[in-house]
Structures are given as structure tokens and as C-alpha cells.
Amino acid sequence: MLPPVAVSPLIKTARYSALIAGIIYGKKRYDYLKPIAAEERRIEEEEKKIQEEQARIAKILAEANEDTILK
């Protein structure tokens, strides 16, 4: 087994500051994206409700309009 290498202090500081910077960046971006996603979900829910309503109305109209003597 080779003896462990003495890592230069520059590389050590760079590694750990990159780690901490990454944690901070990840947290900040997550906090930024979370309300945006909640808003999008809310808008999608509302639009889906409207679509369902229209589909229901269209179905009723279609049923009322089909005229056939086979009923």
C-alpha cells in the first residue's frame, strides 16, 4: 500500500469551499423553484377543472343531439 499523499492546501480549501458553495446554491435554487412549481400546479388544477366541465357539457349536448330511431 502506498502511503497517503499530502494534498496541497490550495486543493483542500478549493474542494471544501466548492462543497459549501454547492450546498448553498442548491438550497437557494430549491427555495426559488418551490413556489413557482406550486403556482404552476395550481394553475394546472384550475384549467383541468374547466376542461372537465366543458367535456361534461359537450357530452350532454352530444347525447341530446344524437337522433336515431333505433332507441
Add this chain to the structure above:
Amino acid sequence: MAQAVQKLVSKVPGMINATVAYSKPRLATFWYYARVELVPPSPAEIPKAIQEATNLVKGLQAGRLGQTTVREAVRNGLVATEVLMWFYIGECIGKGGIVGYDV
């Protein structure tokens, strides 16, 4: 069916022992290297790091860039890539997930 499950469950302690016996020496090797190589910089080393960084910048300005061998350049590139990957690992820790943001 129940017998098969019982047999499986009775093998679990044996499997755990086998896992521990397998990983102990490898963990020891890991700690042997990590205690020297992966340890965070002590406060005394930070001014040395800043000094090394300024030396690097001065050397760059003095035109030593043309004198680096390809081997040195590749090694420096690999080290820089490793430092960059630590940033991404930090980002994964910060966002609480490996792939994508779980919003």
C-alpha cells in the same frame, strides 16, 4: 411459501456477518487514506492556500503557461474537474435529491 420465507429470514444474520467481514478491511483502508487526504483544511493552512493561489496567478502572468508539459496540463485538468464535482455533490446535498429538484 412460508417455509421459503423462513429460510430466507434465517439467512439474514449470516449475510450481515458476511457483509461486515467483507467491508471491515476495506473500510480500514479507506480511513487510512481519508484521514490524511480528505480531511478539511485546518485554519493554519488557509493562508498557505491563498499564497499558493497568488503564486499560481503570478506564474500565469509571467508566461509560464507555455512551459507546462501536456502531462502536467492533463493532471491539473483532472484535479480541477474533481474540485468541480465537489460543487455538484454540494448542490445535490442542498437540494435534497440526486436527480432533479423535488418541488
